[in-house]
Amino acid sequence: MPSDTIYGLSCQALNKVAVERLRKIKERDEHKPFIVLISNTKMLDLLSIKQSEVELAEKYWPGALTIICRTLAAPSWLSLGSETLAIRMPAKQELRALIDETGPLISTSANKQGAQPISSAPEAQSIFGEQLDFYVDKGKIAGEASTIVEPFDGRLKIIRRGAVKIDEKELTA
Numbered sequence: 001m002p003s004d005t006i007y008g009l010s011c012q013a014l015n016k017v018a019v020e021r022l023r024k025i026k027e028r029d030e031h032k033p034f035i036v037l038i039s040n041t042k043m044l045d046l047l048s049i050k051q052s053e054v055e056l057a058e059k060y061w062p063g064a065l066t067i068i069c070r071t072l073a074a075p076s077w078l079s080l081g082s083e084t085l086a087i088r089m090p091a092k093q094e095l096r097a098l099i100d101e102t103g104p105l106i107s108t109s110a111n112k113q114g115a116q117p118i119s120s121a122p123e124a125q126s127i128f129g130e131q132l133d134f135y136v137d138k139g140k141i142a143g144e145a146s147t148i149v150e151p152f153d154g155r156l157k158i159i160r161r162g163a164v165k166i167d168e169k170e171l172t173a
Helices: 016-026 041-047 093-102 121-131
Strands: 008-012 035-037 065-070 084-088 105-109 147-152 155-160
Touching: 008 016, 016 105, 041 084, 093 105
Parallel strands: 035 084, 065 147
Antiparallel strands: 008 105, 035 105, 065 084, 147 155
16 A cells, blocks of 8 residues: 555554465565654654654654654564664655554555565555555655655754655754
């Protein structure tokens, strides 16, 4: 289904069986956590993340900015042994409304690990076929993946450049 950036594969983040199934379908490295989409900052509590973790980058939300947040009590199938989760609040109101209904969602580019992200639902069907429960076709999407940042020493450190351009004053050296 389309996210606010590109087509993605999604499932309920708090459903261990669904997350493990998605990891298998994507052929994703078992040590590489997924991005978790939320619809509002109240959902941070469900993921054991303090509001203060996102304050520095909140001005970019909703939007295509993913923030790596510290958490000590997130479900193990999400954190994969790390003490962090990558969190994003998408810009599309339709997607946030869905997340309001389902709870936090996993979002990962619609591709097998290491391949280029796809740009249409038919392309995804040719790759994943019957492995997925359903497809949401919103036409061709030629978006850019989210920017990933990590708060560090009162500033933002860019982990992956993407759709959101960060104010240079917020960057670490």
